[in-house]
Amino acid sequence: xxxxxxxxxxxxxxxxxxxxxxxxxxxxxxxxxxxxxxxxxxxxxxxxxxxxxxxxxxxxxxxxxxxxxxxxxxxxxxxxxxxxxxxxxxxxxxxxxxxxxxxxxxxxxxxxxxxxxxxxxxxxxxxxxxxxxxxxxxxxxxxxxxxxxxxxxxxxxxxxxxxxxxxxxxxxxxxxxxxxxxxxxxxxxxxxxxxxxxxxxxxxxxxxxxxxxxxxxxxxxxxxxxxxxxxxxxxxxxxxxxxxxxxxxxxxxxxxxxxxxxxxxxxxxxxxxxxxxxxxxxxxxxxxxxxxxxxxxxxxxxxxxxxxxxxxxxxxxxxxxxxxxxxxxxxxxxxxxxxxxxxxxxxxxxxxxxxxxxxxxxxx
Amino acid sequence: xxxxxxxxxxxxxxxxxxxxxxxxxxxxxxxxxxxxxxxxxxxxxxxxxxxxxxxxxxxxxxxxxxxxxxxxxxxxxxxxxxxxxxxxxxxxxxxxxxxxxxxxxxxxxxxxxxxxxxxxxxxxxxxxxxxxxxxxxxxxxxxxxxxxxxxxxxxxxxxxxxxxxxxxxxxxxxxxxxxxxxxxxxxxxxxxxxxxxxxxxxxxxxxxxxxxxxxxxxxxxxxxxxxxxxxxxxxxxxxxxxxxxxxxxxxxxxxxxxxxxxxxxxxxxxxxxxxxxxxxxxxxxxxxxxxxxxxxx
Numbered sequence: 129x130x131x132x133x134x135x136x137x138x139x140x141x142x143x144x145x146x147x148x149x150x151x152x153x154x155x156x157x158x159x160x161x162x163x164x165x166x167x168x169x170x171x172x173x174x175x176x177x178x179x180x181x182x183x184x185x186x187x188x189x190x191x192x193x194x195x196x197x198x199x200x201x202x203x204x205x206x207x208x209x210x211x212x213x214x215x216x217x218x219x220x221x222x223x224x225x226x227x228x229x230x231x232x233x234x235x236x237x238x239x240x241x242x243x244x245x246x247x248x249x250x251x252x253x254x255x256x257x258x259x260x261x262x263x264x265x266x267x268x269x270x271x272x273x274x275x276x277x278x279x280x281x282x283x284x285x286x287x288x289x290x291x292x293x294x295x296x297x298x299x300x301x302x303x304x305x306x307x308x309x310x311x312x313x314x315x316x317x318x319x320x321x322x323x324x325x326x327x328x329x330x331x332x333x334x335x336x337x338x339x340x341x342x343x344x345x346x347x348x349x350x351x352x353x354x355x356x357x358x359x360x361x362x363x364x365x366x367x368x369x370x371x372x373x374x375x376x377x378x379x380x381x382x383x384x385x386x387x388x389x390x391x392x393x394x395x396x397x398x399x400x401x402x403x404x405x406x407x408x409x410x411x412x413x414x415x416x417x418x419x420x421x422x423x424x425x426x427x428x429x430x431x432x433x434x435x436x437x438x439x440x441x442x443x444x445x446x447x448x449x450x451x452x453x454x455x456x457x458x459x460x461x462x463x464x465x466x467x468x469x470x471x472x473x474x475x476x477x478x479x480x481x482x483x484x485x486x487x488x489x490x491x492x
Numbered sequence: 493x494x495x496x497x498x499x500x501x502x503x504x505x506x507x508x509x510x511x512x513x514x515x516x517x518x519x520x521x522x523x524x525x526x527x528x529x530x531x532x533x534x535x536x537x538x539x540x541x542x543x544x545x546x547x548x549x550x551x552x553x554x555x556x557x558x559x560x561x562x563x564x565x566x567x568x569x570x571x572x573x574x575x576x577x578x579x580x581x582x583x584x585x586x587x588x589x590x591x592x593x594x595x596x597x598x599x600x601x602x603x604x605x606x607x608x609x610x611x612x613x614x615x616x617x618x619x620x621x622x623x624x625x626x627x628x629x630x631x632x633x634x635x636x637x638x639x640x641x642x643x644x645x646x647x648x649x650x651x652x653x654x655x656x657x658x659x660x661x662x663x664x665x666x667x668x669x670x671x672x673x674x675x676x677x678x679x680x681x682x683x684x685x686x687x688x689x690x691x692x693x694x695x696x697x698x699x700x701x702x703x704x705x706x707x708x709x710x711x712x713x714x715x716x717x718x719x720x721x722x723x724x725x726x727x728x729x730x731x732x733x734x735x736x737x738x739x740x741x742x743x744x745x746x747x748x749x750x751x752x753x754x755x756x757x758x759x760x761x762x763x764x765x766x767x768x769x770x771x772x773x774x775x776x777x778x779x780x781x782x783x784x785x786x787x788x789x
Binding site: 201205207209258260261264265267268269271272273275276277279280283284286287399402405406409452453454455456457458459460461462463464467468471 | 525527529575578579582583584585586588589590592593594595596597598599600601603604608716719720723727758759762763765766767769770773774777778
């Protein structure tokens with residue numbers, strides 16, 4: 129029990145409750161609060177162009193999606209090759225409302241927080257359905273179930289007239305307290321919404337891992353027989369993991385639909401699923417910081433690859449669209465190299481830097 | 493009625509090629525418990541190598557078929573050697589994710605070549621008039637494809653049943669520790685399993701490429717259909733792969749023949765295998781011939 133929460137050093141705990149605190153010292157808490165404040169204030173001072181704001185919004189949406197993938201692949205140890213399809217379920221929930229009610233119906237423009245929630249729940253329902261075989265089987269068969277869900281999803285969207293066969297379905301502008309969000313402030317507005325959700329959900333995931341509902345995921349991943357003996361049901365735990373992942377994916381999908389003001393199949397393909405997986409692996413599976421580092425790293429890599437493809441396109445005349453070739457290549461190599469040489473991802477580098485700085489200038 | 497038999501014939505043709513390609517997948521799973529997600533891409537790569545050798549290098553198609561099979565044999569072996577050998581002992585989940593990465597890499601490499609965007613078809617080297625028998629016709633390409641596939645599957649099953657290497661492969665799939673203790677090199681067997689899988693994948697890819705033409709999306713879809721086939725047959729059963737391959741071929745042909753165009757449906761052959769997969773996983777997760785692992789706590 130440290131009397132002074134400001135200058136506590138070392139790891140000395142007398143209760144488990146103390147050990148599980150998110151912030152060990154008040155300095156940590158202050159630094160985090162300042163960091164959060166900076167995240168929310170900077171757009172007021174630096175007006176970025178829409179192009180860069182879109183990139184940042186995209187990263188934030190990917191973070192929401194990766195929370196989910198990280199839960200299912202990192203914490204629960206199940207491979208999901210269909211995460212983009214779950215994101216797509218969220219987006220197409222919105223598209224369904226848009227098709228049924230019209231793209232600027234009150235439900236879509238005014239009740240958008242509700243729509244985001246509904247999309248999340250739809251994602252959760254589909255996630256639970258795909259995870260259902262886990263009750264009967266063990267091992268990693270579920271990877272194939274998620275892959276087949278991805279294929280079914282793509283087929284349904286591409287072949288059904290109701291979804292315009294994968295063509296873009298428009299979503300109307302949303303209304304905020306002061307009126308409809310215009311073109312100029314669109315990305316700015318959504319930055320705040322998504323940032324808010326990223327923070328809230330981040331705390332949600334962090335807290336989930338302190339409760340039995342989150343810890344059972346890790347228990348089942350590490351040793352399902354022991355988990356069974358401790359009174360958890362490994363099968364239902366896996367289904368639950370998929371449902372959770374589906375929820376985060378659904379929310380990310382709804383945000384994606386609102387941000388782009390439209391839904392099209394090209395954002396939810398198998399390649400996109402692999403990109404999400406790359407984000408989770410590069411960030412660090414089974415760690416919360418990984419959910420932030422992964423999307424940032426992969427989106428930056430994505431931009432670099434696009435620049436490179438453009439640059440190469442100016443030199444090699446008559447070449448095909450290099451970006452379509454270089455992106456899978458780069459993401460594939462990133463996945464393979466990280467798994468081979470740094471399976472714990474960028475989050476591990478972050479951990480090393482933190483422990484180094486904590487003790488600095490001493491070595492140990 | 494002849495329409496029905498026509499569908500049966502083409503179903504068996506496609507199904508036998510599914511069987512051949514599923515064989516390689518099952519082999520890798522049996523020996524190392526790894527789901528090779530990149531298997532579809534290896535199939536496509538095999539087809540493209542055959543085409544490149546035949547048309548661009550101008551080699552006779554028979555020789556280039558053999559060459560492509562040999563090249564893919566060594567290619568798959570080196571993939572195992574470079575990427576997967578150092579992951580032996582790591583959790584299986586990371587090995588499977590490496591194969592997902594490989595899938596992406598091969599996709600990227602194919603998109604770099606003209607095969608990624610354009611359509612090609614093999615030059616005709618067999619008589620063009622199909623053989624007709626009681627209203628049911630089968631083209632020479634299909635017939636030769638089925639014959640080659642049957643020969644390959646038969647020789648594979650002989651290989652596993654009788655040859656020393658085949659027996660050691662089965663031993664490794666049964667118990668790695670025990671097989672190590674009798675002097676089998678487990679990493680070598682893994683390498684060989686990948687190489688054999690690459691071989692059968694390249695053969696299957698070349699044959700299907702001859703029948704349907706070379707289009708990356710089509711070959712890709714064909715490759716991914718291997719997953720429903722192996723799940724239906726049972727992941728660790730070679731007989732299961734063969735039977736399920738033919739069943740899946742028949743289902744696809746019947747779906748395309750009878751369901752498409754009715755009730756506003758079309759393209760059902762592309763989606764039905766995956767729906768079957770999900771249903772099978774729910775109700776009979778070990779497939780038709782898979783081994784039930786009974787495990788109670």
